[in-house]
Amino acid sequence: MTRRPYFCQADICTQNMSLDKLRGEIEAVDLEIIKLIKARMDIAIKIAEEKAAVGAPTRDPERVEVVLNQVARQAGLSGIDPGPIRDIFSTLIRMSESLQDKKRGSE
Ligand SMILES: C=C(O[C@@H]1C=C(C(=O)O)C=C[C@H]1O)C(=O)O
Numbered sequence: 264m265t266r267r268p269y270f271c272q273a274d275i276c277t278q279n280m281s282l283d284k285l286r287g288e289i290e291a292v293d294l295e296i297i298k299l300i301k302a303r304m305d306i307a308i309k310i311a312e313e314k315a316a317v318g319a320p321t322r323d324p325e326r327v328e329v330v331l332n333q334v335a336r337q338a339g340l341s342g343i344d345p346g347p348i349r350d351i352f353s354t355l356i357r358m359s360e361s362l363q364d365k366k367r368g369s370e
Pocket residue numbers: 307310321322323324326327330355356357359360363
């Protein structure tokens with residue numbers, strides 16, 4: 264296969280076309296990830312309301328471990344390195360807890 268230069272100004276440049284197409288696909292996936300993070304945060308707000316009603320603390324370390332172990336296991340089954348997935352979800356959980364604290368502080 265002939266490799267074309269990365270910067271190809273020709274009208275027909277399949278390598279650039281496929282790069283642009285693949286980047287478009289990544290951007291579409293990124294948008295879906297943002298929507299899912301928003302959905303996760305919306306549920307966290309509802310959980311904050313439930314906890315406030317019963318006087319439970321925002322952070323639940325046992326639950327955090329369950330969530331992290333579950334996603335790490337699922338990552339492994341999907342052929343993804345579980346370590347970075349734990350990091351990503353630790354960040355999501357921190358975001359969720361800080362949103363819950365904010366929500367509870369404002370009521
Ligand atoms: C959402 C909850 O609140 C916190 C946030 C969690 C999360 O984002 O997964 C998990 C445990 C809690 O520290 C919960 O208790 O389920």
